[in-house]
Amino acid sequence: MPASIRLKVGTYTRCEFTAKETHCPLCGGKLRISQHAAHVFWTLKGRLGTISKEKRCLAADCPNPKLRYRPPEPRVMAISHSNLGLDLVFYIGEKRLSQGRTFRSLWRDMEARGIRVTQRTLQNAFHYYMSLFDRERNEEPKLRSRMQGNGGLVYALDAVRYEPKGPVLCVLLEVLTGEVLHAKRIDKITEKAMLDFYGTGKAYADGLDLPIWSVALGDLLWEIEALRKRCPDPRRLEPPRVKKAKKIVRSVKAHAKRAAKPLVSSTTS
Numbered sequence: 001m002p003a004s005i006r007l008k009v010g011t012y013t014r015c016e017f018t019a020k021e022t023h024c025p026l027c028g029g030k031l032r033i034s035q036h037a038a039h040v041f042w043t044l045k046g047r048l049g050t051i052s053k054e055k056r057c058l059a060a061d062c063p064n065p066k067l068r069y070r071p072p073e074p075r076v077m078a079i080s081h082s083n084l085g086l087d088l089v090f091y092i093g094e095k096r097l098s099q100g101r102t103f104r105s106l107w108r109d110m111e112a113r114g115i116r117v118t119q120r121t122l123q124n125a126f127h128y129y130m131s132l133f134d135r136e137r138n139e140e141p142k143l144r145s146r147m148q149g150n151g152g153l154v155y156a157l158d159a160v161r162y163e164p165k166g167p168v169l170c171v172l173l174e175v176l177t178g179e180v181l182h183a184k185r186i187d188k189i190t191e192k193a194m195l196d197f198y199g200t201g202k203a204y205a206d207g208l209d210l211p212i213w214s215v216a217l218g219d220l221l222w223e224i225e226a227l228r229k230r231c232p233d234p235r236r237l238e239p240p241r242v243k244k245a246k247k248i249v250r251s252v253k254a255h256a257k258r259a260a261k262p263l264v265s266s267t268t269s
């Protein structure tokens with residue numbers, strides 16, 4: 001999914017994203033941009049700043065006029081309230097678990113890459129990484145009632161890796177709450193793995209008896225590729241990996257459509 005603007009500002013790359021919804025799924029009213037939220041964080045490819053243009057429904061009779069519709073990309077790219085990107089979190093989690101690296105050695109690794117974070121930040125990142133696989137977090141009554149209160153779900157389904165051909169972290173994020181509902185580490189992205197992964201999110205929505213208003217897919221693969229190549233416009237990129245990602249995206253979209261009920265759209269086309 002292309003960012004509308006991507007500029008090199010000072011020491012970080014800045015990207016702007018706008019919520020894709022145009023009309024309120026609850027009352028059909030027109031949505032308007034109500035707020036710009038900024039977030040600056042570290043990724044393995046450097047520092048990144050995102051501006052999220054969030055929307056709200058202005059209809060007088062809207063049942064939920066306070067609900068903010070947010071663009072999915074910034075939510076998936078970084079942990080909320082943290083200065084770390086998800087690729088970095090995955091990297092730290094993997095290195096600590098598979099190679100037993102200490103936080104001190106990881107911190108030196110970060111310093112060598114020009115990433116200025118504290119050891120405490122790395123510890124927090126590791127705890128966050130471990131919590132992604134804890135299914136119980138989805139069952140928290142508070143989270144469930146927040147979703148019920150919104151009246152529907154906006155999913156972002158994505159995958160991240162920190163090195164070519166390396167392991168992949170798949171995440172299913174609920175964009176309106178910003179919560180990761182499901183995460184899985186796999187060795188390779190395949191159509192089947194992504195379909196199975198999406199199936200879990202679908203089952204979760206069914207369990208809550210909530211409609212899935214939209215699904216955004218495959219954005220992070222795209223963004224990371226663009227960042228790696230320092231490309232001002234990700235739309236121009238057509239490397240084999242992105243082509244493959246798009247094929248998988250099409251397949252999951254078709255599957256989601258066949259599953260009927262939810263209104264499925266994707267911002268990657």
Ligand SMILES: [Zn+2]
Pocket residue numbers: 024025026027028029057058059061062063064065
């Ligand atoms: Zn409305």
